[in-house]
Amino acid sequence: MSNYLTYRRARVAKAWNLTNEIVLCHGGDLIPVPGGADQVFRFVPDTEYRYLADHDEPGCLVAFDPKTGWVEFRPPVLEAERVWEGRPPFDWSDAIRPMTEFDAWLTDRASRPIANLGSRMPLIAAAPELTASVRERLMQARRPKDDVELARMRAAVAATVAGFRRASEYIEPGVTERQIQIELECEFFRHGGDRPGYNTIVGTGTNAAVLHFTPGKRVVGESDLVLIDAGAEIEGYTADVTRTYFASGKPNGFRGDLYNAVLSAQKTAVEKCKPGKEFRELHLETARDMSASLVELDILTGDVDNLVERDAHALFFPHGLGHLVGLGVRDASGYLPGRKRSTRFGLAALRIDLPLDVGYIVTVEPGLYFIPALLTDETRREQYRDAINWSRVDGLLDIGGVRIEDNLLITPDGHENLTAAIPK
Ligand code: GLY
Ligand code: MN
Ligand code: MN
DSSP states (O other), X not given: OOHHHHHHHHHHHHHHOOSSOEEEEEOOOOOBOTTTOSOXXXXXXXXXXXXXXXXXXXXXXXXXXXXXXXXXXXXXXXXXXXXXXXXXXXXXXXXXXXXXXXXXXXXXXXXXXXXXXXXXXXXXXXXXXXXXXXXXXXXXXXXXXXXXXXXXXXXXHHHHHHHHHHHHHHOOTTOBHHXXXXXXXXXXXXXXXXXXXXXXXXXXXGGGGSTTOOOOSOBOXXXXXXXXXXXXXXXXXXXXXXXXXXXTSSOOHHHHHHHHHHHHHHHXXXXXXXXXXXXXXXXXXXXXXXXXXXXXXXSBOSOHHHHHHTTGGGGTOOSOSOOBOBBBTTTTOEEOXXXXXXXXXXXXXXXXXXXXXXXXXXXXXXXXXXXXHHHTOHXXXXXXTTTBOHHHHHTTTTSOEEEOBEEEEEETTEEEETTTTSOO
């Protein structure tokens, strides 16, 4: 086993500080595509497992006993898998044992409390409170990136930079969303990407207001905004970047104003990222910043603090400011223990509530959108009757939206913007 994995596991074991309890973490199994297709869905291991095992083979289990240490159990590679898929056989060692030995390992530890992490094993009688606290401590341990993770992340970013460069050159009126996606993803692969780290979003015109839009046949128009949210993945690590472009290459009218409002708020938010900064506060500060711009643009009316307290901003900024990213597009995001997800319209979508710390990689991704599903809703129109210039909004429902997203590594002095090489 590699030195860094030994070191990583030792760091996790220290954070767990267990004496008698044992930990199991299963990575999940292959799922067949129904209908006799002789296909399986692409296997994506649980990120808790992948962090502790550092590979993406299906059907495996990492087990930890504070008295005897770590062991991994793997199903033997079948002859058919070697024939059809070319999977190499495993080299068994003390640290990697056949899954057939797992029952005996567990029987030897009968009556010890079990934390059941990863893709939970259904037949294991686990201790729910122990599982929750072991999971929480693993999340905390995962957040600061180690050198190997950071190197993979930088490689993923480099491929992502190449993809955005190509896409930005390619965009012009007349091309389709799909063609933009193809150019972008081709370049990811050419620069070492294993795959896109999540479904690529290319939203043009009104589609730019659909937060997770799937690119299709739509043809880019002269005055369109083109929103691309994508990242290359390498060895499990993915970038998560958004840029919004003007189809014609030049800012036009209100779309340009909207772009500048988001860009200025994004730059301000990025500058504030440093150890100790509470992300929830940053989210609200950015909401106030963008609300002030919307007041200037005669979209919102009233006092900015009051507008944000009433969540009026969330009609145009209905998602959180960001999340942790790295090992998967959400990495070890979440809330610190004791912090509950708010039910407030303007806060409920926040994916992290924690102070930033050295080694974390966080996205900063404010956006402003004209989303008909929110802005034509009668209840919301009534609730925000006095806060929004509705006649002006009604004339802008086809404009789409703008999002700008970077990935920041938090450093002792502040941050390093890993995705700064992608122009905005
Ligand atoms: N790509 C989804 C997100 O930005 O969170
Ligand atoms: Mn994104
Ligand atoms: Mn994101």
